[in-house]
Amino acid sequence: MTTIEQNIDEKLILILEKVSDPEIPVLSIMDMGVVRSAVFINDIVMVEITPTYSGCPAMDVIGDDIKQALKEAGYDSEIDLILHPAWTTDWITPRGRKALEDYGIAAPLDADADIDVLLNGKRIVKCTNCSSQNTRLISQFGSTACKAQFQCDDCQEPFDYFKCLK
Amino acid sequence: MKDNLYNYILGIADNSLILGQRLGELCGHGPTLETDIACTNISLDLFGQVRSYFQYAAKIAGDNRSEDDIAMLRKEREYKNVLLVEQPNTNFAYTIGRQFLFDVYHLAFLAELQKSTDLTLSAIANKCIKEVSYHERFSSDWVKRLGDGTEESNQKMQKAINDLWTYTDELFHQTEADKVIVAEGAGVDVTKLKVNYYKRVNEILQLANLEIPESKYFQKGGKEGIHTEHLGYLLSELQYMQRAYPNMEW
Numbered sequence: 043m044t045t046i047e048q049n050i051d052e053k054l055i056l057i058l059e060k061v062s063d064p065e066i067p068v069l070s071i072m073d074m075g076v077v078r079s080a081v082f083i084n085d086i087v088m089v090e091i092t093p094t095y096s097g098c099p100a101m102d103v104i105g106d107d108i109k110q111a112l113k114e115a116g117y118d119s120e121i122d123l124i125l126h127p128a129w130t131t132d133w134i135t136p137r138g139r140k141a142l143e144d145y146g147i148a149a150p151l152d153a154d155a156d157i158d159v160l161l162n163g164k165r166i167v168k169c170t171n172c173s174s175q176n177t178r179l180i181s182q183f184g185s186t187a188c189k190a191q192f193q194c195d196d197c198q199e200p201f202d203y204f205k206c207l208k
Numbered sequence: 209m210k211d212n213l214y215n216y217i218l219g220i221a222d223n224s225l226i227l228g229q230r231l232g233e234l235c236g237h238g239p240t241l242e243t244d245i246a247c248t249n250i251s252l253d254l255f256g257q258v259r260s261y262f263q264y265a266a267k268i269a270g271d272n273r274s275e276d277d278i279a280m281l282r283k284e285r286e287y288k289n290v291l292l293v294e295q296p297n298t299n300f301a302y303t304i305g306r307q308f309l310f311d312v313y314h315l316a317f318l319a320e321l322q323k324s325t326d327l328t329l330s331a332i333a334n335k336c337i338k339e340v341s342y343h344e345r346f347s348s349d350w351v352k353r354l355g356d357g358t359e360e361s362n363q364k365m366q367k368a369i370n371d372l373w374t375y376t377d378e379l380f381h382q383t384e385a386d387k388v389i390v391a392e393g394a395g396v397d398v399t400k401l402k403v404n405y406y407k408r409v410n411e412i413l414q415l416a417n418l419e420i421p422e423s424k425y426f427q428k429g430g431k432e433g434i435h436t437e438h439l440g441y442l443l444s445e446l447q448y449m450q451r452a453y454p455n456m457e458w
Contacts, residue, residue, distance in 0.1 A: 096335055097256025125260060126331035128338060161345060181242035182346055183249040187256075187339075191242075207338050 049079040054087065057115045064103045065186055068145045071104055075133025078124060087112050087119035092129045094207070095187040131207045146170045147189065148203040156206035160190060169194035170201045214268050215288065216389040217329070218278070219431060220321075221261035222289035225279060226439070227310060228254035229446050230297060239300045246346060247303065253339040260332045280450045284440050285433040288383075292375035294430070294439045298368070301354055301361070305368035308347035312408050313379045315344045316401045326394035348412050355416025362417060369413065370421050377426035379405070386431075 050058070050072075058077055063069045071077055071091070079090040089108055093101045105121040112119040131150040134142070139149040148167050150156065158164035160182055167177050174196040181191040189202040231251035238244025262275035269278075292310055297303045318340055321333035354365040380402040382390070389395035410420050429435065449456060 093256070093335075095253060095256060095339060096260060097252035097254070099252075124331075125335045126327075128331075128335040130338075157345075161349060181245055183242070183246040185245075187249055187252055205342070 048075075048077070049081060050077065051081050051087075054080045054112070054117075057111050057117075058108065061104070061107045061111050064100050064107070066142065066145060066147065068141045069138055070141075071108070073135045073138030073141060075135065075138070076101075076104065076129065077108075085118070087117045088122065089119055090122050090124045092124050092127075094129050097187060100186075129207070131204065134204075142204055143170055146201050148192065148201060150204045150206040153206050153208050159203070160205065167192055167203050169197060169199060171199035172197040210268055212385045212388045213326070213394065214265055215383075215385045216395055217261050217265045217268070219288040219383070219386065220317075221258050221265065222287050223293050223310070223314075224254040224261070225258045226287065226289040226442065227293040227306075228252075228258065229442055230293065230295075230306070231303075233297055233445075234303065243300070250307070250343050250346070253336075253343070257332070257336045257339070260335070264328050264332070280447050284435060284443055287430075287435065287439065287443070288433060289430050289439075290375065290378045291427055291430040291436050292372065292378065294436060294442060295372060295375065296438050299364060301364040301368035302372065304347055304350045304354060305365065305372050307343070308351045308412070309369075309372055309376055309409065310379075311340065311344035311347045312412075313376075313401065313405055314340050316405060316408075317396055317398065320396040320401070324394050324396070325392065329394060351412055351418070352416040355413070355418040365416070366418050369418060370423070373421040373423055374425060374427050376405075376409075378428035378430060381428050381431060383431050 055072070058080060059070045059072045061071050063071055063074055074094070076091050076094065077089065078092050079088070081088055091101070091104060091108070101123065105123070108121060109119050134149070142149050148170050151159065151167065155166060159167050159179060163179065165177055166175050168175055169177050172194060174194055176195045177192050178195060179190065180193050180200065184191045184202050188204055188207070190205055191200065192203050193200045228251045231247045231254070234244060234247040236244065238247055258279065259275055262278045265278055266273055266275050292306060295302065295306055315337065318333045318337040322330050322337065324330040324333065351365065354361040356362070380398045382398060386395060386398075390397045413420050
């Protein structure tokens with residue numbers, strides 16, 4: 043679904059890629075897919091971001107961080123929070139998925155598999171520590187709105203799983 | 209016209225606000241760590257949704273009130289939530305029962321609100337429905353677990369459903385303002401959701417080895433601002449900071 047339009051001025055890509063999700067510092071907000079557009083209008087950068095979850099407290103911080111990063115690069119900006127089209131985990135880039143895994147958060151499965159692991163006890167989420175699929179759900183909700191808690195029954199490592207949102 | 213839309217939005221948002229506050233009461237008090245986190249996460253989703261609605265309502269009101277003013281600075285009679293969501297966390301079965309009976313409605317409601325001719329409302333609905341479908345799966349799952357669990361959990365779940373049942377019919381009640389917004393195509397005709405609602409609820413109750421309550425006596429009034437005695441206490445906690453330190457800001 044990455045075909046959904048994203049309009050970002052080329053000059054701004056590198057700047058925005060340096061801004062990270064405050065909850066997941068290894069993940070750039072660009073790889074997260076929350077920046078929907080960033081364009082110059084009368085010398086001001088107009089940025090549109092979209093929340094992952096409605097109540098995500100990181101959004102205010104992300105807005106401030108974008109403003110700050112652009113300011114350091116010499117640009118004034120305005121941030122607008124848009125709800126449509128609604129964010130989906132499909133917008134996390136392959137590089138973003140890898141960053142999540144490296145950080146210890148299992149990347150989202152597709153929607154059907156997601157229901158299987160969260161409601162039907164299926165063991166297919168890959169442990170971020172040892173790659174075993176012998177993992178079980180500990181809690182359908184985790185440390186933030188977007189995650190669930192899992193544990194690996196081989197290496198015993200507890201880890202977060204990023205829930206699929208479609 | 210504007211007043212009707214403003215009130216219509218409050219009617220939707222207040223359900224999420226008050227239910228979010230009820231769930232938030234369980235922060236640090238849930239029966240297990242996992243359910244504690246679950247209830248507070250659902251609460252967070254609901255508060256997030258409320259912000260979208262109230263930001264929009266504040267824009268429509270256009271009188272310098274902020275989303276926080278709308279949330280915090282109203283009197284009991286001015287809250288338009290249904291009676292169901294203000295019912296207390298008597299025990300975990302009541303928390304789950306209330307959540308389940310609301311989630312099934314909420315999900316069906318948002319599915320329709322996505323088709324609203326009001327583009328802001330349809331965008332909010334489109335965002336919220338993803339979160340609410342997870343809530344509904346969570347609460348249905350727990351109704352089944354408790355209903356189909358031990359003798360004691362079954363009894364407690366049955367009692368909670370029996371007690372909360374009386375508040376379900378109000379979900380499908382329309383106020384005069386609702387009718388105007390529905391006629392304009394911006395609102396959802398909730399009367400049309402009723403049949404499928406009870407069908408879905410009954411289906412889960414059967415799977416959970418629970419009996420479908422037979423009571424045909426239903427309470428209503430919340431949508432008109434006439435609440436049960438529980439709302440006043442809830443608001444006194446919700447509004448504590450604003451009452452103790454008027455106009456305080458973070």
